[in-house]
Amino acid sequence: MADTAQTTTRTDPTDLAQRSAVRSLLRLWPFARPVRARLFTAAFVAVLASCVSLVIPLVLKWLVDGPVAERDPGGAWLGGAYLLLLGLAEALLFGLRRWLVARPLAGVEAAMREALYRHVQRLPVSFHDRWSSGQLLSRGTTDLQLLRMFLAFPLTFLLVNGVTILVGGALLLAQRWSLGLVLLAPVLPLMVLCSVFEAKYGRAARRTQDQLGDLTTVVEESVLGIRIIKGFGRHRSQADAFRKLTRALRTSELRKARLLAWIWGCNTTLPELAIGAALVLGTLQVADGALSAGTLVAFLSTALALRWPVESIGFLLAMSNEAATATDRYFEVLDEPAVDAPARAAAAVAVAAAAAAAATDTPAQDAAAVDAPARAAPAPPGLVFSGVQFRYPDAPPDSPPLLRDITLHIRPGETMALVGATGSGKTTLTALVPRLYDPTAGRISLDGRDLATLGREEVRALVAVAFEEPTLFSATAAENVLMGGEDVQESDFRRALEVAQADGFVDALPEGGATQVGEQGLSLSGGQRQRLALARAVVGRPRFLILDDPLSALDVHTEALVEAALRQVLATTTALVVAHRPSTVLLADRVALLSGGRITAVGTHHALLRDHPEYATLMSGEGEGAR
């Protein structure tokens, strides 16, 4: 998984070189827009606070040249009071800034997280095949935290520091232009150094954040696969993989720390040298009587007040770069096209092309050659596959399609068993019906309606599925079942439990249906999980039921009970059931044999046993690929 993540989510170094942090960060605007008033007010308040701090040196100048020089204690007390008030005002303004942004920015982070989650849910399964869960998790957690921190801190303070440095620089020049020039001498070299730093840090930040995603994947897999790890004694190899990744991450973090230390050093040393030089020159000028002591104090106080804004630019740039990287990573997911719209639009275009071609008999017919005949004729009721072809998006382009010219008609109310060797594509074929993937050619129709033109909601209302690997969520047993249908009644719930022979064990759970089944339902046995998944599939009384070997983890006795109950459900629905064993096949009215990517035979179990040696071998469990 970690490897997958590396190949699918790493950014090309040339992309990084061309990447502009500002352009990346500008993409945050739609999310920040609703709180823009607060953000702008907070920035204004912070600029005001910073300017207040620059007034302090001017009061000092007045204090030193006035009351102190004239030995006026009353004036000195007054000066002290002014300084205290200015300090207090600065602190209050900064406090106000923080109050202004804290709550709205938590809202921005939540909205971005919600948008990401919603979008991830709508992304095609092929996206999830490519992306590791850790990379998605780290985008939804660490990256979004970085973005909130950027909006709260560097975004404001880069502006505040910029304004402070400009105003402070003007004050320095106004107080003593020759000393001001000495002090501002490092500005140009620092700007060059900062831009070099920014480019290098951007690359290091990207690497670190990707590595963090890989690490999250390994941790997640280790937690979910703890039984396998313990069962096979794989602690050491898992620990080695983890250590390798943590070391790589540590190296990247150290590189970032080194870069930060380097820019911090430059941002501290060069201004300090300039202040030192200005101090020496200023003292000589005071000694010569060319400069008042108060002006020198004010000058140096202003210079010292500018120290923090200059020094902090390094880490503000670092945080901004990390935020730009986090934005890129966030939008890499958000920019992925979601399932429904394009597929439906494409289908509509193809249907229109076929209809137009059929009407005019123009060359457009060739363009829609694969689909046109199937689309022109209305499909009969039931579940119909017409010339369906499928290739996984990540399969090599020169490889033959996994499914080719699949043509199959499951009549309304009929149950069709799908039999084939391991890896022949049975699961893939069933995955096309709930539109987990769309066929690369051909058409599937449900009661005459083209599947490609149906929205997710419509497909979900018509089709229910139970996969071989039953997935449960960390919720109660009842919630896991009820998510299989809309507006499900208590009576439907009990019926579904009975059909799946799950009522006995669910009632025996400490809190019955209200018992939490734990992450992935791991607190239940494999057979219990499968029965709950089956109950979920039948609870909504779907018109079309897709079962992928749903009885494989049941003991012989329970399997017989579930089969008996399933027969009743199958009698009222149109079903496609992947079957590996004769007992499951016997639930079906007819059987389709999938071989070499095609349906090579359709008939009753007994007829196929008699006429098709391949089928007989599969059912006897003798074939190499049979299960």
Ligand SMILES: Nc1ncnc2c1ncn2[C@@H]1O[C@H](COP(=O)(O)OP(=O)(O)OP(=O)(O)O)[C@@H](O)[C@H]1O
């Ligand atoms: N997401 C995917 N991306 C690329 N190839 C895949 C993907 N999922 C499955 N395949 C490949 O497609 C082929 C068919 O897999 P599928 O799971 O449909 O077979 P199956 O007949 O259901 O097998 P089994 O009986 O073992 O469950 C396999 O060679 C598999 O490696």
